[in-house]
Amino acid sequence: DTAVSQTPKYLVTQMGNDKSIKCEQNLGHDTMYWYKQDSKKFLKIMFSYNNKELIINETVPNRFSPKSPDKAHLNLHINSLELGDSAVYFCASSQVPGHNNQPQHFGDGTRLSIL
Amino acid sequence: DQQVKQNSPSLSVQEGRISILNCDYTNSMFDYFLWYKKYPAEGPTFLISISSIKDKNEDGRFTVFLNKSAKHLSLHIVPSQPGDSAVYFCAAAPWGAQKLVFGQGTRLTINP
Numbered sequence: 307d308t309a310v311s312q313t314p315k316y317l318v319t320q321m322g323n324d325k326s327i328k329c330e331q332n333l334g335h336d337t338m339y340w341y342k343q344d345s346k347k348f349l350k351i352m353f354s355y356n357n358k359e360l361i362i363n364e365t366v367p368n369r370f371s372p373k374s375p376d377k378a379h380l381n382l383h384i385n386s387l388e389l390g391d392s393a394v395y396f397c398a399s400s401q402v403p404g405h406n407n408q409p410q411h412f413g414d415g416t417r418l419s420i421l
Numbered sequence: 422d423q424q425v426k427q428n429s430p431s432l433s434v435q436e437g438r439i440s441i442l443n444c445d446y447t448n449s450m451f452d453y454f455l456w457y458k459k460y461p462a463e464g465p466t467f468l469i470s471i472s473s474i475k476d477k478n479e480d481g482r483f484t485v486f487l488n489k490s491a492k493h494l495s496l497h498i499v500p501s502q503p504g505d506s507a508v509y510f511c512a513a514a515p516w517g518a519q520k521l522v523f524g525q526g527t528r529l530t531i532n533p
Contacts, residue, residue, distance in 0.1 A: 310464070337519055349465070349510065349523040362520055396464055400519070409455055410521060412464030 309333050312397045312413040320421050321389060327382045327416045329397030337361070338380035339398040339410060340372060349396065355380050356402060384418075392420045424448045425513050427524035435532055440498040442527050444511030447492065452516035456485060456496045459508045459526070468509075469496070472516070501531045 312329040319325055331338060339362075340352040353372045354362035360372070369385045384391060394415045401408040426445045434440045442456075452473040457465035471478040471485045471494070478485050484497045498505055511524040 339519070346525065347508075348525055349512075351520055354519050356519075398464075409467040409470055411467065412457075414462065414464045 310397055310399055310411050310413040312395075312416055314416060315414065316417050316419075318419045318421065319387060321387055323387050324383070324385045325387060325418070326384070327395055327397075327418075329380050329382070329413060331378055331397075331399040331411070333399055333411060335399035335411075336377055336402045337400050338374065338377070339400075340380065340382050341396040341398060341412075343394040343396060343415070345393070353380075353382075387418075387420050389420050392418055394418070422447075423525075424451075425511055425522045425524040427509075427511055427527045429527050430525070431528040431530070433530045433532060434501050436503060437500045440496075440501045440505065440529055440531070442496040442498075442509050442511075442529065444494045444496075444524055445492060446494075446513050446522075448513070448515075448522070449492070450515045451513040451522075453514050453518075454485070454487060454494050455512045455521070456483075457510040457512060457523075458505075459510060465510055498529075501529075503531050503533060505529060506531045 310331045337356045339354045343349045352366045355374045358374045371383045374380045396415045397413040398410040400410040455470040456468040458468050459465045469483045487494045508526045508528045510526045512521045514521050
């Protein structure tokens with residue numbers, strides 16, 4: 307009964323390949339996010355979707371394309387993988403911030419390693 | 422430009438004593454602050470939050486203090502327990518905004 311689940315947990319692949327990471331939340335949240343944790347351990351937001359609509363799109367190469375088939379799912383597709391894409395990618399979800407801010411709940415991460 | 426900074430990469434505390442983790446921020450638009458705890462190979466887990474209208478929020482052994490004039494917040498854990506050993510991230514956002522900005526984390530080790 308994991309609240310935010312992402313698959314796979316580990317992904318090892320060759321440079322130039324295309325790969326996808328899936329995320330699902332069963333919390334009934336309207337908003338989902340993708341974060342990247344780089345080698346320096348900084349967690350930085352990449353994208354945010356609110357009810358399948360893109361809300362936040364940080365300065366991320368267009369090789370990264372998020373897709374939200376419904377509000378419970380936010381997948382991340384990465385084309386032409388590069389060495390610098392090696393990182394841990396975290397999915398998160400939250401209620402829509404309104405009068406009361408709501409914390410974001412995170413999945414356990416996908417460690418992507420590019421050979 | 423790092424808007425949220427945790428200047429201590431690590432902290433070691435005796436079991437039963439108080440752990441104090443610090444965080445500084447530069448963006449005066451930040452109104453909502455959170456602390457997350459992270460174990461290895463797991464995602465960050467929400468711990469406690471505070472809005473800028475308060476200067477203190479308490480939840481069991483965890484208390485967060487906010488000093489808006491100094492743009493500083495701290496997390497106090499008392500008494501510290503071995504299970505508190507983890508990496509703690511401070512995060513901030515403008516009120517109502519979805520974009521959290523994280524610090525780089527402080528690794529807390531509780532020694533028996």
